[in-house]
Each structure stands twice: as structure tokens, then as C-alpha cells.
Amino acid sequence: MPRPKSLTPTALATTALAVVDRDGLAALSMRAVAAELGVGTMSLYRYVADRAELEALAAELVLSAVDVVPPRNALWDKQVLVLAERAREAVGRHPNAVPLTTAHRHRCPSAMRWDEAVLEVLTAAGFTGVERAVALHALLGYLTGAIGLEHHSPSPGDWTGAVAGMAAGVAEDHPLLAETTAAARAVSPADEFRRGLMVVLGGLRRP
Structure with a gap:
């Protein structure tokens, strides 16, 4: 045999x-x-x-495709931004596997290396203890949520299109939602991710 x-x-x-x-x-x-x-x-x-x-x-x-070496001589928020964008790009190459990267990240050495890299940046910026833990969890929450919405919304990569395709009553019943989705069509997924993350980083920024 x-x-x-x-x-x-x-x-x-x-x-x-x-x-x-x-x-x-x-x-x-x-x-x-x-x-x-x-x-x-x-x-x-x-x-x-x-x-x-x-x-x-x-x-x-x-996740092993993510480069976890942050750019040198950059401010801490720029370093975190780059690390997050690399993670988004790597995961985005395999849209069907997005749920796996969330469900099993605690079992993935590469996910832990990414976490450690981000924590090193935050520590160098002065984050410690509970403040550092909250910062990391906020970043992970944004990262996983944004990637999931981009690839697994009702209309993958285009939640604005999903809303726009609903009944005509949306504009009448939810005028702000209709106006916002129309404006969002001018933003690319990459730019939307970056700008949203900058909002999160701005909230974390130390005084």
C-alpha cells in the first residue's frame, strides 16, 4: 500500500x-x-x-502577511495608523475569511505579534495600565468592526449602496440617513477606514 x-x-x-x-x-x-x-x-x-x-x-x-514593524521616526498615532492599515489590507485579500480572523485571533501568533507591536507604540507614547488596555481594545474594536462592515455588510464593501437601494420611503422617514449615505458615496473604503481610525486615535490622544 x-x-x-x-x-x-x-x-x-x-x-x-x-x-x-x-x-x-x-x-x-x-x-x-x-x-x-x-x-x-x-x-x-x-x-x-x-x-x-x-x-x-x-x-x-x-494574519501572518501583516508587517508588524511600525515606521521609524513617526508619531505614535501615525505608527498605529500604518499598522492598522496593513492589517486591513492583508485581511481584505481574503474577504471570505474575515470572520475567521475575528473568531480565532486569540489563537493566532501573528495576531498577538500585532497586538504587541501596537502596545509597544502605545507604551512609548506614555500609555500605561488601564489606559493602555482601553486604547488597545478601542483600536481592535474599530479594526474588526470596520473590516467586517466593509466585507460583510448587506452589500459588501458598500453599505451606502445597500441603504440607497431600500424603499423610497427612506429619504422621507430618515432624511439624515439618506443625506449621509449620499455623501458617503464620495469616500473610498480605504479613505473611510483611515479617516474613521483618525477619529478614534484623536479620542485616544494624550493631552
Whole structure:
């Protein structure tokens, strides 16, 4: 009988992410990954415990593409801005995997490296203790929320289009919402992300 293939975490992660990119998150399963690799489904259990572990490997592969070295000689808020934009860009290359990067970030070494890099910047800027914890959580909340809205709103990447496509009564019943969505159409997703993050950073800025 042929000798079973020897698989690596990288091979599993790459294959799992390929399935998600091509067929969507719902298509990810032990069976689907095994079929892509040309092995029996049960053989995967030698390497991962279940689908959740596969998901975590795929999330780590996505997040490992983020450069966590902040720009030198830049102000702290500019450094955080760059780190966040890099994370958005890396995750945005795999829209179907966005939920995985949120659900499994606590299991991803690359996510912890990003957190550590941001904390180093905040610490150098004078943030400590509870203030530093609140700052990090505020940044993570904005980052994950903005990426999720961009790629998994009713109309991915264009929540303004989703609202604009609703019944004509929107403008009459919610005039400010209609006016705001019309104005937002002039802003690119990247610019919207940057400007929103600058608002958050402005709120964190130390006196």
C-alpha cells in the first residue's frame, strides 16, 4: 500500500484558505480539505483535531502577511495608523475569511505579534495600565468592526449602496440617513477606514 502523505500545518492552512477563498466559509470542512489534498478525511485528524483548528490555521495564514514593524521616526498615532492599515489590507485579500480572523485571533501568533507591536507604540507614547488596555481594545474594536462592515455588510464593501437601494420611503422617514449615505458615496473604503481610525486615535490622544 502507498505510504500516507505527510502533511504540514502550512499545507493544511494553505489548502483550507484556498477552499474558503474559492467556495466560501460554509464550504470549509475536513472532507473538503482532504479532497483537495488527495488524502482520506480521517488522515487529517493526525494533524488537526477538528474544523475549528483548520479555521485557526487559515486565520493565522491570513494574519501572518501583516508587517508588524511600525515606521521609524513617526508619531505614535501615525505608527498605529500604518499598522492598522496593513492589517486591513492583508485581511481584505481574503474577504471570505474575515470572520475567521475575528473568531480565532486569540489563537493566532501573528495576531498577538500585532497586538504587541501596537502596545509597544502605545507604551512609548506614555500609555500605561488601564489606559493602555482601553486604547488597545478601542483600536481592535474599530479594526474588526470596520473590516467586517466593509466585507460583510448587506452589500459588501458598500453599505451606502445597500441603504440607497431600500424603499423610497427612506429619504422621507430618515432624511439624515439618506443625506449621509449620499455623501458617503464620495469616500473610498480605504479613505473611510483611515479617516474613521483618525477619529478614534484623536479620542485616544494624550493631552
